[in-house]
Amino acid sequence: MIAKKQKLLGIAMVLPSFLSLIILVVWPVFISIKQSFQNEENQFTWDNYKYVLTDPMMVNNFKYTMLVTLISCVLVLIISYALAAYLRFSNSWFSKVISRLYFIPMFIPGIIAIYGFINMYRDNGWIARFIGSENMPSFVYDIKGLVLMNLWFNIPFTTMLLLSALSAIPGSVIESARDVGAKKLTIFFKFILPLSYNTLLVALTFAFMGIVGSFTAPYLIDKNAPQMLGVSMQQHFSVYHELGQSSSIAVILFLMCAVVGFIYIKNMMKNESHS
Amino acid sequence: MHMQLEIKGLTNIYKTGEGIRNIHLQVKKGELLTLLGPSGCGKTTILRSVGGFVTPQEGQIIIDNEDISKYSPEKRPTAMVFQSYNLWPHMDIYNNLAFSMKLKKMKKEAINERVQWALKLVHLDGMEKKFPSELSGGQQQRIALARALLLDPQVLLLDEPFSALDAKLRHELREQLREIQAIQKLTMIFVTHDQEEALAISDRIAVMNKGKIEQLDAPKEIYNSPKTYFVANFIGKMNFIELQAQDGIVQLGNSSFEVADVGNSKVQTAIRLEDIEITDVDPDVNGIIKKIMMLGHYAEVTIQTEFGLLKTFIEKRKLETLSVEQHVGVCIKAARFYGNNELKSNIKRSSTHVKEFEAAY
Numbered sequence: 001m002i003a004k005k006q007k008l009l010g011i012a013m014v015l016p017s018f019l020s021l022i023i024l025v026v027w028p029v030f031i032s033i034k035q036s037f038q039n040e041e042n043q044f045t046w047d048n049y050k051y052v053l054t055d056p057m058m059v060n061n062f063k064y065t066m067l068v069t070l071i072s073c074v075l076v077l078i079i080s081y082a083l084a085a086y087l088r089f090s091n092s093w094f095s096k097v098i099s100r101l102y103f104i105p106m107f108i109p110g111i112i113a114i115y116g117f118i119n120m121y122r123d124n125g126w127i128a129r130f131i132g133s134e135n136m137p138s139f140v141y142d143i144k145g146l147v148l149m150n151l152w153f154n155i156p157f158t159t160m161l162l163l164s165a166l167s168a169i170p171g172s173v174i175e176s177a178r179d180v181g182a183k184k185l186t187i188f189f190k191f192i193l194p195l196s197y198n199t200l201l202v203a204l205t206f207a208f209m210g211i212v213g214s215f216t217a218p219y220l221i222d223k224n225a226p227q228m229l230g231v232s233m234q235q236h237f238s239v240y241h242e243l244g245q246s247s248s249i250a251v252i253l254f255l256m257c258a259v260v261g262f263i264y265i266k267n268m269m270k271n272e273s274h275s
Numbered sequence: 276m277h278m279q280l281e282i283k284g285l286t287n288i289y290k291t292g293e294g295i296r297n298i299h300l301q302v303k304k305g306e307l308l309t310l311l312g313p314s315g316c317g318k319t320t321i322l323r324s325v326g327g328f329v330t331p332q333e334g335q336i337i338i339d340n341e342d343i344s345k346y347s348p349e350k351r352p353t354a355m356v357f358q359s360y361n362l363w364p365h366m367d368i369y370n371n372l373a374f375s376m377k378l379k380k381m382k383k384e385a386i387n388e389r390v391q392w393a394l395k396l397v398h399l400d401g402m403e404k405k406f407p408s409e410l411s412g413g414q415q416q417r418i419a420l421a422r423a424l425l426l427d428p429q430v431l432l433l434d435e436p437f438s439a440l441d442a443k444l445r446h447e448l449r450e451q452l453r454e455i456q457a458i459q460k461l462t463m464i465f466v467t468h469d470q471e472e473a474l475a476i477s478d479r480i481a482v483m484n485k486g487k488i489e490q491l492d493a494p495k496e497i498y499n500s501p502k503t504y505f506v507a508n509f510i511g512k513m514n515f516i517e518l519q520a521q522d523g524i525v526q527l528g529n530s531s532f533e534v535a536d537v538g539n540s541k542v543q544t545a546i547r548l549e550d551i552e553i554t555d556v557d558p559d560v561n562g563i564i565k566k567i568m569m570l571g572h573y574a575e576v577t578i579q580t581e582f583g584l585l586k587t588f589i590e591k592r593k594l595e596t597l598s599v600e601q602h603v604g605v606c607i608k609a610a611r612f613y614g615n616n617e618l619k620s621n622i623k624r625s626s627t628h629v630k631e632f633e634a635a636y
Contacts, residue, residue: 172359175348176363186378191365
């Protein structure tokens with residue numbers, strides 16, 4: 001009796017989140033997928049995918065999205081790793097100051113950060129006033145600006161992840177490596193990097209997911225063509241009213257994330273088997 | 276005698292004021308020297324200075340007639356076994372052991388052979404393919420020891436290597452370490468805060484306190500004649516009684532002792548538990564048994580006397596005649612006196628002698 005009661009209680013506790021998952025996530029996802037295979041008369045069609053995957057503008061949007069995402073991810077990882085390594089291995093007062101400051105961007109609402117960025121970096125913005133607008137490289141309405149903005153959004157969290165991974169490497173692991181004769185580069189490539197590799201992968205996954213589907217920053221900063229997929233999807237939905245096409249963009253975006261997610265999970269399982 | 280390791284004037288004081296001051300040490304070839312002391316006494320600082328992980332403010336470290344103070348850890352002829360987290364978790368046991376030889380670009384067959392040799396030495400043959408997380412704590416420390424031995428160190432440094440293990444395993448590893456040391460003729464510095472461990476494995480012990488070496492001696496000497504109050508307190512079990520000296524004479528029950536240069540100051544009297552005997556014949560002091568604690572083949576008996584609680588060891592077979600609240604006589608067979616942390620020499624006098632002594636003045 002008691003066992004049965006506990007079982008029911010367990011199900012009752014899971015139910016709210018399970019139902020909200022069904023109503024708010026699974027059902028809309030199902031509708032979107034269905035829509036992506038339908039034309040305006042609600043008949044089955046491949047046209048939406050044909051358009052999305054072959055239309056020159058859309059192909060450019062895909063390429064552009066991948067380009068922005070890859071450049072941003074690589075830069076975020078390099079910068080965050082360097083920053084985290086500095087914070088972990090340096091004991092200077094400067095590193096202590098930085099370790100208190102680096103996550104501040106996380107507490108600034110995205111939209112405010114973007115407007116601040118535009119005011120600072122636009123062709124007649126604050127920096128241009130000081131150095132002269134003729135000397136100012138264009139950041140706003142340009143890929144450079146978008147990538148910079150992605151760095152702002154992603155570096156703090158990525159650094160936090162990597163710093164915790166690097167802090168988890170005991171000092172004695174590095175000291176014993178030095179003891180057996182490993183030099184600095186060897187220590188980095190044979191010990192620190194492999195021991196933080198998993199977290200690097202987690203960080204990459206998070207950064208990729210966040211950037212590939214981003215909307216606000218590319219919508220406000222980037223130029224009109226080519227577009228990031230998030231912006232393109234919004235346009236197909238609310239400007240062109242092409243529900244099927246925007247749904248198929250969403251499905252493809254989801255598949256891209258799923259691939260990255262799959263690689264991540266596969267790697268996690270491989271590593272789980274020996275630690 | 277050829278000195279394998281010499282430490283001269285080593286000083287390293289931290290911002291907190293802790294650290295080591297002007298340490299001199301010499302370790303013979305094939306000797307196991309233990310640095311023993313409470314935490315914060317500086318023993319690990321000495322060890323890490325020798326290993327190169329701490330850069331001391333002053334002093335020289337000489338191994339085999341060469342000053343190695345300027346070298347970084349990877350260039351020093353030392354190897355270190357750390358307290359825990361010794362092994363590299365992302366490498367299997369084979370690679371943990373082979374890594375240093377791969378760095379030296381040794382041939383694969385030679386590496387294999389050496390790895391097998393090392394595994395056999397620590398009785399862990401056939402573990403090559405396992406990962407550190409699949410090994411028990413004791414096995415991990417043995418692999419760590421094997422890895423250090425594969426460096427052919429001129430001095431092996433051990434930083435409380437067994438302290439994270441349970442008592443039984445600690446005893447086993449202690450014996451194994453001694454065995455390996457005998458085979459390999461290793462020179463070792465062993466750091467521990469466990470006095471029992473130090474007494475068991477060392478050739479010599481340096482007892483440290485507050486950044487200084489209080490006494491450097493063989494285990495037997497350290498136990499039998501602790502030179503300072505700190506060492507007496509730290510090593511083995513002791514009864515301590517604070518007594519007032521009068522004109523250089525300390526009265527302890529019916530016995531009296533003439534103690535060198537104490538005058539009329541207070542002295543700490545230290546009596547080993549085995550130097551206290553329960554007796555009916557001519558006791559120094561009378562007391563009541565308060566507690567009997569069985570510790571295996573012997574028992575620790577606590578006796579309430581006019582000097583406070585005194586503890587003594589009693590053999591199991593003598594226990595039958597004793598019980599709690601029993602009145603007994605206590606005979607103190609040997610005592611040491613410490614004034615101002617230093618051992619003072621003493622001569623025991625009989626009671627009559629003392630009276631004569633008093634009468635003469």
